[in-house]
Amino acid sequence: MKAVVFDQPGPPEDVLHVRDVPQPAPGRGEVLVRMIASPINPSDLMYVHGNYGLKPKCPATPGFEGVGVVEASGGGLLGRFLRGRRVVVMNDRRGNWSEYTVAAARQCIPVPADLSDEQAASFFVNPAxxxxxxxxxxxxxxxxxxxxxxxxxxxxxxxxxxxxxxxxxxxxxxxxxxxxxxxxxxxxxxxxxxxxxxxxxxxxxxxxxxxxxxxxxxxxxxxxxxxxxxxxxxxxxxxxxxxxxxxxxxxxxxxxxxxxxxxxxxADWAKKQGILKKLKLIRQIRGLLREGVLTSDIAATHSLDEVRTAVREAAVPGKKGKILLRIAAGR
Known part of the structure; x- marks a missing residue:
């Protein structure tokens, strides 16, 4: 599969490469997700630079959030429930800028049918x-x-x-x-x-x-x-x-x-919230997205192969919205 990879921290436009890498396999409590789209957030750029709170273990793939379809489960009730569903993927383990990724099932949120791929891709970081x-x-x-x-x-x-x-x-x-x-x-x-x-x-x-x-x-x-x-x-x-x-x-x-x-x-704040508070937050975000309160403007969309152009545009002040990586067509 194709994935965006960097071997050492540095300026994203210089250190990011697209490579063919083995497709990952999910372990118990994890799911395999076919990625559809992922935004480029400031936290992603800081992660590649090496000055984010979470330090990369290189070679690493960026992308903390995105949307995709669960293709397989590594075991567990939640993973089996999510199989075949379009989900928001919050991924601090492997990164979402790839054709497939593995994430903890508990960090995947089913997406309502009336929410577009573009809005689902930016569901969590800014709205939450x-x-x-x-x-x-x-x-x-x-x-x-x-x-x-x-x-x-x-x-x-x-x-x-x-x-x-x-x-x-x-x-x-x-x-x-x-x-x-x-x-x-x-x-x-x-x-x-x-x-x-x-x-x-x-x-x-x-x-x-x-x-x-x-x-x-x-x-x-x-x-x-x-x-x-x-x-x-x-x-x-x-x-x-x-x-x-x-x-x-x-x-x-x-x-x-x-x-x-x-x-x-x-990330720290979310980990400290109980399951009921997390579910309440997710319901709030879904409702506010439907109302148009938490929608994200999309300034440009690029393929994985255009990631260097995409990160360069994402770093420009005053852009008219999010820069999005479109990884595959939606289902």
Missing amino acids: TAVALTRHVLAVPPGGWLLQTAAGSALGKMVIRLGRRDGFHTFNVVRRREQVAELKALGADEVVCEDDPIEDRLHAVTGGLGAAHVIDPVGGATGTRAIRCLAPGGRAVLFGLLSGESVTLDPRFLITGSKSVQGFWL
């Missing part, structure tokens, strides 16, 4: 992060203010739509001025650029209160400014480092008003 941060970790109440950086990203747009649906306000920080009108049309309450007077604008729209909730995947100067917008008692959640730079904080700022900053990694 958006829902987990706003509804579970921060529990943003109706009428509350949430400040987010990188608001023009696919995840940022999901948060804006969640705010409109759940009744909380979003204050959105973007890199490019042309994104302001786009996000306003989407329903954002306020949109500013990174070089605008962020704190002044925030205090103007919140009546001087600041933001009780902040989420930041950028870090660096932008993340630092976002955290400094916290209201007394406010909480900031850091879940990425797109800038590659650390935030810098004076402890006195956090001490005054009892503000707090914490980290969030979806």
Whole structure:
């Protein structure tokens, strides 16, 4: 079978290759999945670079999420139940950028018939992060203010739509001025650029209160400014480092008003949730996808053989949606 492979960490465009490799066989509790499509997420690119929380054991295949059809089971009730079904594949073992992959049966979610392959491929990472941060970790109440950086990203747009649906306000920080009108049309309450007077604008729209909730995947100067917008008692959640730079904080700022900053990694958070909470989260995502709240825009689709072009496009700031690897036709 064909698979995308890298022998050592490095720039994805340089180190990724498409090779013929043996088709894997599932063990007990695992399933063999014929892959249909997989998105290229920032976490995938960081994994190839070698600077993600999960370190590759080379030679390795990237791709943490995707959609495919279960072809065989290595044993177990869940595996037999999934056989022949189209599933979302959350794969931190072998990677999804290949014609076939093996994954734990418990990390495969059956896909409703009315969900397209394109939306199913991006079912988990961004949608689950958006829902987990706003509804579970921060529990943003109706009428509350949430400040987010990188608001023009696919995840940022999901948060804006969640705010409109759940009744909380979003204050959105973007890199490019042309994104302001786009996000306003989407329903954002306020949109500013990174070089605008962020704190002044925030205090103007919140009546001087600041933001009780902040989420930041950028870090660096932008993340630092976002955290400094916290209201007394406010909480900031850091879940990425797109800038590659650390935030810098004076402890006195956090001490005054009892503000707090914490980290969030979806994989860690999900592992700590009980089965009932996980099932609830999956039901929420399915419903919100059907409503159009958590849908992902697809900017371009490429074959496995075009993976170098695909990762180059995925790394470009300001693209109009996800870059998707189309591995095979759907059933």
